[in-house]
Amino acid sequence: AQKVTQAQTEISVVEKEDVTLDCVYETRDTTYYLFWYKQPPSGELVFLIRRNSFDEQNEISGRYSWNFQKSTSSFNFTITASQVVDSAVYFCALSEAAEGAQKLVFGQGTRLTINP
Amino acid sequence: NAGVTQTPKFQVLKTGQSMTLQCAQDMNHEYMSWYRQDPGMGLRLIHYSVGAGITDQGEVPNGYNVSRSTTEDFPLRLLSAAPSQTSVYFCASSPGTGWFQPQHFGDGTRLSIL
Numbered sequence: 001a002q003k004v005t006q007a008q009t010e011i012s013v014v015e016k017e018d019v020t021l022d023c024v025y026e027t028r029d030t031t032y033y034l035f036w037y038k039q040p041p042s043g044e045l046v047f048l049i050r051r052n053s054f055d056e057q058n059e060i061s062g063r064y065s066w067n068f069q070k071s072t073s074s075f076n077f078t079i080t081a082s083q084v085v086d087s088a089v090y091f092c093a094l095s096e097a098a099e100g101a102q103k104l105v106f107g108q109g110t111r112l113t114i115n116p
Numbered sequence: 117n118a119g120v121t122q123t124p125k126f127q128v129l130k131t132g133q134s135m136t137l138q139c140a141q142d143m144n145h146e147y148m149s150w151y152r153q154d155p156g157m158g159l160r161l162i163h164y165s166v167g168a169g170i171t172d173q174g175e176v177p178n179g180y181n182v183s184r185s186t187t188e189d190f191p192l193r194l195l196s197a198a199p200s201q202t203s204v205y206f207c208a209s210s211p212g213t214g215w216f217q218p219q220h221f222g223d224g225t226r227l228s229i230l
Contacts (some may be wrong), residue, residue: 009156033216045206045221052216091158095216103174104149104208104219106158 002027004094006107013082014115021077021110023092029053031097034068034075035104039089051075082114118142122207122222129197129229137192137225139207146212148190149219152176152203159206165190167212197229 003026013019025034036048049059051068059066063080079086092107123138141148149164151174161174165184179201181193190209194201204226208219 035218044223047218050218103161108156108158
């Protein structure tokens with residue numbers, strides 16, 4: 001069965017530090033997508049990125065980068081030079097081809113606090 | 117540019133009461149889903165729909181009903197509210213063009229059952 005684990009419940013860093021959020025997943029499907037969502041204090045869920053199981057290239061978007069490694073079943077998220085506005089709960093999620101996008105499996109979330 | 121609209125934003129119920137959480141999207145998305153968010157458990161799928169007239173159960177469907185009479189609307193009904201249903205509920209939609217499309221979420225409904 002599919003499962004997503006975010007072992008870090010809470011992380012607190014000082015502004016400008018780099019921080020990595022870990023995500024480990026389990027799936028029997030060979031075709032799947034991984035997602036990261038951000039939930040700021042206001043409560044909405046904001047889509048950040050998706051990565052399919054056949055594309056292991058790392059992705060960089062400004063201060064954000066993602067490292068996908070099938071060998072370790074991990075899809076980690078790094079924020080470089082963190083800012084107070086990055087404070088949020090971050091969720092990693094998995095969607096399998098066999099199940100469809102409407103059946104996202106979420107990790108428990110990591111609460112990230114950036115202190116000024 | 118409304119996206120996914122959920123009403124109400126907050127609700128307090130007494131045990132045994134029933135109510136309907138409303139969800140509407142204006143993006144002509146075929147897929148719609150309901151999730152609940154509980155502390156330390158992430159989001160869990162309650163029910164989902166792949167199109168008008170078609171619904172199916174997710175991971176935690178007990179105590180909830182859904183229907184999908186139109187593409188735009190996907191209401192979630194609590195039949196007899198229980199304290200265990202205290203949670204934040206999110207409705208989501210995504211295009212039917214592919215299972216890999218990211219879901220668009222509403223702002224959530226915070227529900228408390230006394």
